[in-house]
Amino acid sequence: MTTSIGFGCPSFKFAIYIANQPNMSEYQNLDSVLPVTQGEIYAIGQACGNGWRKVFNVYAKLLFALNKKDFDYCKSSLTWQQYRDDYLLQNNTQTALLFSPPIIKENSDTMHIICGKTYAKELINSDKLKLELTWLDNEFAIDEGSNLIVCPYLDYRQLSNIKIERLSKMLSKLKHA
Incomplete structure (x- = not known):
């Protein structure tokens, strides 16, 4: 069986795929989903640059923007920055940032978000993923049956x-579909 690889809670219910x-030696041979430790996100940003700081910041901003009635990931945080620093991708958060293709399980309530149209098309064209995407515009697509959305990076x-x-509203709608 294929295994998810990346950062976060091994029992995730909300996954973003990039x-x-x-590019750090300690992450080159990941073979599972590993929770980050306090300060590890900051260390990755310091070592790998602004691009990775943006990834973590935007992920935290998205989780903070979600409707709290539908997704309560940030209930203990007053700001997205506090959530990023204290909880993002740590154990028991039910969230993950994955570097492997989505594993779609039937009748699962896990939300899947693929970042980037190019990456989504690469996954589909390489037969690593079977989806029935409906493109809503040039940047967003959805597969309701798989609880999956494609969005910008x-x-x-x-x-x-x-x-x-917009993505936050799409996720709430998908949760209630």
């Missing part, structure tokens, strides 16, 4: 605050 991973310009709000 095509790359931090986790970057301030690509997944701006307005697009985070």
Whole structure:
């Protein structure tokens, strides 16, 4: 059986998939989902640069923007920054940032988000993923049966605050579909 690989809670219910991973020796041979420790996100940002800081910041901003009635990941945090620093991708958070293709299980309530149209198409074209995507526009697609959304990459310009709000509403709608 295929295994998810990345950062976060091994029993995740909310997963974001990206095509790359931090270029640090300690992460090159990951073979499972590992919770980050306090300060590890900061250390990755310091070692790998602004691109990775943006990934973590935008992920935290998205989780903080979600409707709290539908997704209560940030209930203990007053700001997205506090959530990022104290909880993001740690054990028991039910969230993950994955560097492996989605594993879609039937009748699962796990939310899957693939970042980047190019990555989504690469996964589909390589037969690593079977989806029935409905493209809503040039940036967002959805497969309701798989609880999966394709959105822009986790970057301030690509997944701006307005697009985070849109994605948040899409996720709430998908949760109730």
